[in-house]
Amino acid sequence: MSVDERFERARLCYERSVFGGDAAALAAADQELDAIEADLALSRGRVLHARFLERRADGEDPRESALFERAAELYRNLGDERGEGEALFWIGVLHQVIRDDDAAAVPALERSLELATGADDRRTMSYALRHLGIAEHRAGRLDRARERLERSTRLRRDLDFPAGVAANLVGLAYIAAGQDRRDEALTLIEEASALAEAAAAKGIIPSIDEARTALTNGFPPA
Incomplete structure (x- = not known):
């Protein structure tokens, strides 16, 4: 449902209450507005996260955490498991990427995966699995990281998400190298490069080039 549709439904609920004497309509209006607020909080949080990735030296913006937490709370209260799963994913990413705290990230990512699976939100599933795999890799559990x-x-191939596939292949190449599968690692890097170029995913190319250089120099585990 679009934002405009939700605003219109909230307006109609107001009229039912004021002109029709329907007191229950106000609770319905609150739900429509809470859904809008949740979507907006999630979107604003994502933009702040992108700004962090662009300017890491500036450090964490405290608004990001507050926005994702608010979105998760609102979605939970609305019974929107798909939305809650996505918000929890971003909470997990904030802990993992910004705060370098996998211990705090993993529970949020696991719950995100659970909710996204129940809602058949395969895109969020793919993201949660990726970052759970990163956590496993950093903990030295390479088999588990590879499986994730x-x-x-x-999932990303099924969703026709080539940029996301390319990003994952870089991680799989590091894992392959860590398991002494150097030829496979090189193949994964070249596929990642081709996918990124075709998808104009310029943000991924530096990490691909870095991995290729590391492979050439013996590819120590990342």
Whole structure:
């Protein structure tokens, strides 16, 4: 449902209350407005996260955490498991990427995966699995990391999300190298490069080039 439709439904609820004497309509209006607020909070949080990635030296913007937490709370109260799962994913990413705290990130990511699976939100599933795989990799559990990233990659291929596939292949290449599968690692890097170029995913290319250089120099685990 679009934002305009939700605003219109909230307006109609107001009229039912004021002119029709329907007191219950106000609760329905609150739900429509809460859904709008949740979507807006999630979107604003994502933009702040992108700004962090662009200017890491500036550090964390405290508004980001507050926005994702508010979105998760609103979606939870609305019974919107798909929305809550996405908000929890971003909470997990904030802990993992900004605060370098996998211990705090993993529970949020696991709950995100659970809710996204129940809602058949395969895109959020792919993201949660990717970042759970990153956590496993950083903990040295390479088999588990590979399983998570491969599941994420299959979902992204099914979703026709080549930029996301390319990003995952870089991680899988590091894992392959860490397991002494150097030829496979190189193949994964070249596929990632081709996918990124075709998708004009310029933001991924530096990490691909870095991985290719690391492979040439013996590819130590990332």
